[in-house]
Amino acid sequence: MNLADTEETHFLRVxxxxxxxxxxxxxxxxxTSGIASGRTDSDAILSVLTVCKADALxxxxxxxxxxxxxxxxxxxxxxxxxxKDVYFTEFLVQRLIDVHRP
Numbered sequence: 242m243n244l245a246d247t248e249e250t251h252f253l254r255v256x257x258x259x260x261x262x263x264x265x266x267x268x269x270x271x272x273t274s275g276i277a278s279g280r281t282d283s284d285a286i287l288s289v290l291t292v293c294k295a296d297a298l299x300x301x302x303x304x305x306x307x308x309x310x311x312x313x314x315x316x317x318x319x320x321x322x323x324x325k326d327v328y329f330t331e332f333l334v335q336r337l338i339d340v341h342r343p
Contacts, residue, residue, distance in 0.1 A: 260326035
C-alpha cells in the first residue's frame with residue numbers, strides 16, 4: 242500500500258498477527274487462522290497504515306506507536322475481537338525511485 246509521504250513515493254508491505262483476549266463468537270479455537278479478514282477489520286487497519294510516513298515506520302519507536310494505533314483502531318471499529326497486541330510477521334518499507342526526477 243502507499244504511505245502518506247508527499248516528497249517521495251513509499252510503499253509498505255506488512256503482515257501481522259493479532260493477540261486477542263477472546264475469540265469472536267462462533268470461532269473454534271483450533272481454526273483461528275484468518276479470523277480477522279472481514280471488511281471492518283481491514284478498514285480499521287488500512288485507515289491507520291495509509292496515514293503513516295516511511296521515516297516514522299523505520300524507527301523502533303515508530304513501530305511501537307503504530308502497534309498502539311492499530312490496537313486502538315481495531316478495538317474501536319471491531320470491539321468483539323478484543324485485540325490486545327499486534328505482532329508484525331513481515332514489515333517492509335520500500336521507496337520508489339523516479340528515474341525522471343532530477
